[in-house]
Amino acid sequence: MNLLDKINKAKEYIRSIEDSSIDIGIILGTGLGSLAEEIENKKTIKYEDVPGFPISTVVGHAGELIIGDLMGKKVLALNGRFHYYEGYCMEDVTFPVRLMNALDIKNIIVSNAAGGMNPNFEPGDLMIITDHINLIGDNPLIGRNYEELGARFPDMSNAYCKEYVNLAKKCAGDLNIKVQQGIYIAISGPNYETPSELRMLRLLGGDAVGMSTIPEVIVANHMGMKVLGISCITDMALADNLEPLDHLKVVETANKAKIKFVTLVKETIKKI
Ligand code: HPA
Numbered sequence: 494m495n496l497l498d499k500i501n502k503a504k505e506y507i508r509s510i511e512d513s514s515i516d517i518g519i520i521l522g523t524g525l526g527s528l529a530e531e532i533e534n535k536k537t538i539k540y541e542d543v544p545g546f547p548i549s550t551v552v553g554h555a556g557e558l559i560i561g562d563l564m565g566k567k568v569l570a571l572n573g574r575f576h577y578y579e580g581y582c583m584e585d586v587t588f589p590v591r592l593m594n595a596l597d598i599k600n601i602i603v604s605n606a607a608g609g610m611n612p613n614f615e616p617g618d619l620m621i622i623t624d625h626i627n628l629i630g631d632n633p634l635i636g637r638n639y640e641e642l643g644a645r646f647p648d649m650s651n652a653y654c655k656e657y658v659n660l661a662k663k664c665a666g667d668l669n670i671k672v673q674q675g676i677y678i679a680i681s682g683p684n685y686e687t688p689s690e691l692r693m694l695r696l697l698g699g700d701a702v703g704m705s706t707i708p709e710v711i712v713a714n715h716m717g718m719k720v721l722g723i724s725c726i727t728d729m730a731l732a733d734n735l736e737p738l739d740h741l742k743v744v745e746t747a748n749k750a751k752i753k754f755v756t757l758v759k760e761t762i763k764k765i
Contacts, residue, residue, distance in 0.1 A: 496584060496591070497639055499545040503588075504595040506544055507569075511536055511560045518593035518718075519570040520709060521609040522605035523740075524747025525725060526572045528755045531726030538707055540573070543592075544656050547575050547585040558589075564763040569593060576705055578683035583633035587712040591642070594716040600657075600765055601713050601759060602721045606747045607703035608685070608730030608738075610695045611675055616729060617750045619757060622653050622722030623706050626699060629681045633708045635713055641714035652714050657721035657765070664760040672755050675700025677724055679707040685730075685738050692732035702730050721761065725750045 494502075519698055529535075538558045540546045548556060556573040571589050575581045582742065588763035593601060609618065638645045658674065665672040678694050680686065694702055703725045711719050727746035728738050 499588070499643060500580070500591045500595045500698070502544040503546065505591065507538070510538060513567060515560065515569045515596055515598050516600065517564040517568045517765060518590070518598040518601040519758070520574055520589070520601070520603045521572050521754060522569060522574070522705065522764045524606055524727070524744045525604050525751055525754050526550065527751045528758055529557070529559045529570050529748060531690070531755060531759060532559050532561035532563050532568060532570060533589045541696050545588060547581050547588070553700060564759050566764065567764065569596065569598060572744045574705060574709070575674060577629055577631065577681055577708065578704055579758055581706055583631055584707045586733070587633040590709045590712045590718075591716070594642070594718060598718070600719050600721070602723070603706050603709055603722045604725065604754065605703045605706045605728070606727045606743050607677060607701035607724040608728050609701055609726040610691060611673070611700040612731060613710055614673055614700070614726050614729070616746050618639050618671065618673050618726040619665075619699055619750065620657050620675050620724040620726055621738050622677045622724055623658055623674050624653060624677050625677045626678045626697060627711070629679050629707060631681075633712050643717065647715045649711070649714055650721065652710055654719040657719060660764055661721055661723070661757065661761045664764060665757055668733055668760055670757050672757070677706065677722065679704060680704050688732040688735050691730050691735065693731065701726060723754065723758070725754055
């Protein structure tokens with residue numbers, strides 16, 4: 494089955510459950526799944542029930558698709574994403590975004606847990622993503638291009654919609670939530686970085702480093718969707734002062750920041 498047929502099948506399945514129009518797609522990163530609890534009148538769909546969907550394997554990722562109402566908008570949230578380091582191909586990693594677009598969703602909010610490389614950041618900070626650098630070593634658009642979905646050589650000059658960056662910053666200000674902004678670099682993982690790698694990534698211009706998000710953002714841009722990206726800084730990824738890190742610590746810090754995250758995302762959704 495080609496990609497278009499696969500997308501269509503998944504879309505038909507979702508449409509058989511929810512046929513109203515959906516305003517915003519949300520991808521919930523590590524430890525940030527509690528936003529899903531705020532969604533009202535919800536319909537929860539297990540990934541394994543959606544034709545074409547891969548199954549999530551990482552601890553802290555639930556693997557559900559939730560459709561419902563949030564702050565006066567109809568949203569579709571993915572609780573748990575597919576990571577390249579799990580062994581999924583790029584087509585699988587980005588399939589949920591293809592599905593969102595097929596459902597006529599024009600706006601997407603992507604979130605992640607990330608290491609802070611900017612020394613002015615603190616663990617627990619939220620960072621509005623202004624741009625990214627793809628160092629995963631792969632790209633979801635390699636291979637056959639479907640013109641129905643987007644251009645062979647898509648523009649990335651406004652990959653993180655400036656209007657939404659400003660909106661999120663304004664909402665954070667109104668709510669008295671401190672936010673950072675900066676450039677997200679993605680590497681494949683799954684290991685965390687060595688000090689020398691972090692020194693390089695910082696030199697390249699990154700403020701935060703993680704293992705996700707960029708494939709989804711590339712595909713969203715390919716299809717002309719507007720993107721807002723938010724990183725939760727879970728640890729300091731500083732070359733000269735690097736402490737041992739494990740996934741549990743990342744989840745723990747993301748959990749501490751989740752109230753801020755949920756509050757900010759809800760307010761931003763209200764104003765989109
Ligand atoms: N590096 C890479 N990915 C991450 C990190 C990190 O320090 N923290 C959370 N995700």
